[in-house]
Amino acid sequence: MPFKTIMLGLIVEDEAVPANVSEYALAFSSAERSHLACRILAPLVDLPTGRLLPLVKAMVDQVNDERSARAREIAGKLASSGALSGVGVDARVIEEPYAVARAELIDASRASDLVILPQSKGVLSFEAGLVEGVLFGSGRPVLVVPAEWERGRRLKHVVVAWDGGARSARAAGDALPLLAQAEEVEVVCVAEESKRSVPGVELAEHLARHCKKVRLTDLPIAHGDAGWTLRDHLDSVSADLLVMGAYAHARFMQFVFGGVTSQMLTCANLPVFYSY
Secondary structure (H helix, E strand, O other): OOOOEEEEEEEOOOOOOOHHHHHHHHHHHHHHOOEEEEEEEOOOOOOHHHHHOHHHHHHHHHHHHHHHHHHHHHHHHHHHHHHHHOOOEEEEEEOOOHHHHHHHHHHHHOOOOEEEEEOOOOOOOHHHHHHHHHHHHOOOOEEEEOOOOOOOOOOOEEEEEOOOOHHHHHHHHHOHHHHOOOOEEEEEEOOOHHHOOOOHHHHHHHHHOOOOOEEEEEOOOOOOOHHHHHHHHHHHHOOOEEEEEOEEEOOEEEOOOOOOOOHHHHHOOOOEEEEO
């Protein structure tokens, strides 16, 4: 299924919103000839007890006004950039308390084919909350882009993290339109073969019927950590995109792939396509 509606979620706080994520979303939408729906969250700061103190209220109002102005500026730039690149852009600003704004983004994401979000600055950051909420609450795949990513939307070498489970299978299926465009798709297995319900060779054979070039790589786990093993490999092959499944454990996020954990959310050096 082609990606015809892309949802871009951004959040405006006190730091500058990385332009690379917006540029990636625009380039992605242009390449897919899709509509880009953008929701820019400007979370309202609300200190109920501070309303009684004029100085505190003035400071809160100033923060909210500045966030609103930055969010509207970003919306305007996205609309202008979309017009120049031939991409239809629907940019809206959500000015609500964080929990309400997050819920609105999750609801809006359900009417899309793919959601693009910025990589979080830490597991307790607002961005991490957005990724967790959209990934586990929208029912749509999520593509997380690091702020430092400068290669744009490139599909020269795409890696599929495979453990033979249902989450990995869903991710590979959801990302199939992108895999079919890639110059090379590499199926990477870190989990022991005896623990895979579907061997990596079977997935590679399946993808070969859709993709230009497919190869299979079995990686021995280094330092007892499958996550770092995978990350080191991604760096060594200069991958442009990682496709992998995800699952929630307790109240924090962990990603399914042997020992791969939530470190991928904050430490991945490339865009990651997640499915749940």
